[in-house]
Amino acid sequence: MTPHPAAWHHALIASAALALTACGGGDDETPTPPPAPQPTTLEMVQKYVQSTQDLTAKQLPGTGAERFALLDACYLGQGNTKASLIAGWDATTQAFSAHLVGRTITNVEIVNERKTTNADGSSRHEVDVRFDEKYTDGTTAIGQTETLVAGSTSGTCATPQNAADLRALGDQRVVSVQLVSRNISRMFHRLSDGEPRGTGQVRREIRFRVNDPGNKASHAVVSWASASGPRSLKLLSPRIARDAPEMAGKPGNATYADTDPFRICGSESNFSTANAATADCTQFGVTAENWGSWENTPYTQEKLVAADQRFASWAPDANTEVTFQIYADDGWKTVNGQQGKAPIATYKTKLKNMPHALADMAGAPAAYPLPTGSSLSNADIVAAAKGSGGSTTLSWTAAQPPSGGRPLVASDLYFYRQGPSATGSGGYPTIRATGSMPLASGATASALPIGGKPEGASSTNYAEWGLTYVDRNGRQVFLNIQFN
Structure with missing residues (x-):
């Protein structure tokens, strides 16, 4: 037997109702079909979750408008509006989001929901959810939260949105x-020639x-x-x-x-x-x-x-x-x-x-990432930082968490330098310049551009490079190499 699609099912119900009405005789009016069943809050949340996963299932969205399509027009999250997030994505920041590809959202829990009427009479349905976000590199961001909204966001911002599906509203923080x-391992070198200076240091902060x-x-x-x-x-x-x-x-x-x-x-x-x-x-x-x-x-x-x-x-x-x-x-x-x-x-x-x-x-083996090699000597690195710049290829050991710690993955690598202003009063303000690059989560080597004397500075009086590992749950393990 061939199964009937849903549309046929609803048509059959309507036909049966019409037949029953006709049996009474004397009434030729077409009956009003029953209203379509409304989705439950759980079904609405499940649809939102699936749409969120689909955004980055195979690759990162090419535009900010696509990446943040599931945000309400009144979205405000950690000081960012929908417009500012779109602009940032279209500029440079998508490179640091590669870990989102293939993510899955699990352990979704509806924490609270509110059905209210806005001042203009429109309806609003807010849903607070908590969930885990699992990444293909083996890390999981646990206990993420979001406020979702369906209906109208009238009264929340100057350009509210009205739609039946759930959208992210954000935490509305300004x-x-x-x-x-953060745990840090620091190594100190002289800016004059790159030779080791003083002692090393570990820091907990x-x-x-x-x-x-x-x-x-x-x-x-x-x-x-x-x-x-x-x-x-x-x-x-x-x-x-x-x-x-x-x-x-x-x-x-x-x-x-x-x-x-x-x-x-x-x-x-x-x-x-x-x-x-x-x-x-x-x-x-x-x-x-x-x-x-x-x-x-x-x-x-x-x-x-x-x-x-x-x-x-x-x-x-x-x-x-x-x-x-x-x-x-x-x-x-x-x-x-x-x-x-x-x-x-x-x-x-x-x-x-x-x-x-x-x-x-x-007590943990290789808890901190440690440098194992550089195609430039430290003397060449500081010469480049004080001059017109250069590039080196670095290698390092991967950070390993102590017992009970969550998996750590490489996040980013940067080179920073600074110097006194060539035109300001007393050398101030200090002229800062940095270049940061994302890393593949399993990387243990990378080329690193070395910026030269900052534009507008009279000289370079400090430089450093750093490497960050993260567990995506508020912890960082950081290697910091300083030249001063």
């Missing part, structure tokens, strides 16, 4: 806030990352509870650290990009205090966005354990809520200038995973 755990793609904020305060008491940091927008007259000539006054992370203001010149109330951006300037503890060679188990204990005394653990207060005023100009000011947004988050203990990393 800036991006992230906590990243947390990166308090605030990024502001929409240029909405001026500074942020991040705070948490630690074993030794409350801690906080004041972080300054890279735009202000770069351009504000009050920051001219201060440590950290440099040519940052608008999209670079906010940077920590110091309470003293060595940035040793984590207290936003005493931070003085305009006196002590800014440093990077990371905070941690380290130990120098020669390493011993006792020294590494002591460094881990120092880290545990101040750091938030994986169960500690970290609060980011985002400001768009001039509170950065004075000590505790944020006091009494209203933040434009407040976000709370937790570490997904702590950075691996230094003592555990020492």
Whole structure:
């Protein structure tokens, strides 16, 4: 027997209804067919998941419009709008997304849903989902979250969308806030001739990352509870650290990009205090966005354990809520200038995973990636960085997580250099220049372009290259080779 397709099935039902009506006699009106069954929330989510997987099933989408077609017109996620994501994809960023090809979305869970009526009378259906994203390189991003929306997003942005299918709405955060755990192995060399300088160092740190793609904020305060008491940091927008007259000539006054992370203001010149109330951006300037503890060679188990204990005394653990207060005023100009000011947004988050203990990393075979070769000597590398540039082919051992750690894969390789401004006051702002390239997840060798003296700098006074491994769950393992 040939099965009937669904359309035939519905036609047969309608015919039967008509026949039953005709049996009553005296009524020639055509009956109204029953409404088509509406999809359940689960079915709508399953359709969205399948469409998401299909986008990158075989290759990366060629355009940003295709890549982000499943985002609502009012999408806002970690400070990025749909338009900004499309523009970034069409420019350069797709090269760093190769790991998405062939991904599968698993363990999908509907956490919450809301059916509401917008102010204009249109209906809205929001669904919060949690899921894992599994990649073909053996890593899995666990516990991802997204808010999906069907119906109308009237009232959310100036150009709302109205459609029956689910789209990604984003977390609606005006800036991006992230906590990243990182383990670092550092090696130091002289910029003069590339020869080793001083001791090596391992470091365990947390990166308090605030990024502001929409240029909405001026500074942020991040705070948490630690074993030794409350801690906080004041972080300054890279735009202000770069351009504000009050920051001219201060440590950290440099040519940052608008999209670079906010940077920590110091309470003293060595940035040793984590207290936003005493931070003085305009006196002590800014440093990077990371905070941690380290130990120098020669390493011993006792020294590494002591460094881990120092880290545990101040750091938030994986169960500690970290609060980011985002400001768009001039509170950065004075000590505790944020006091009494209203933040434009407040976000709370937790570490997904702590950075691996230094003592555990020492016990793991090849925990850190280690350089094994370069087609240029270190002397040639620094000569290229101070001159017109060049290229080297590097090789290294793959990072291996300690016992219980998630698989690590190579992520990116970069070369950075900086120098004093040839025209600015007192050599500031520092002229920064970097080049970063994505790596295949299993790579243990790659060519690396070496940029020369930064344009606009009088000389190169510092250079480094770095290699990052990630577990896609908030942990990084980083090799850093410095020349200064």
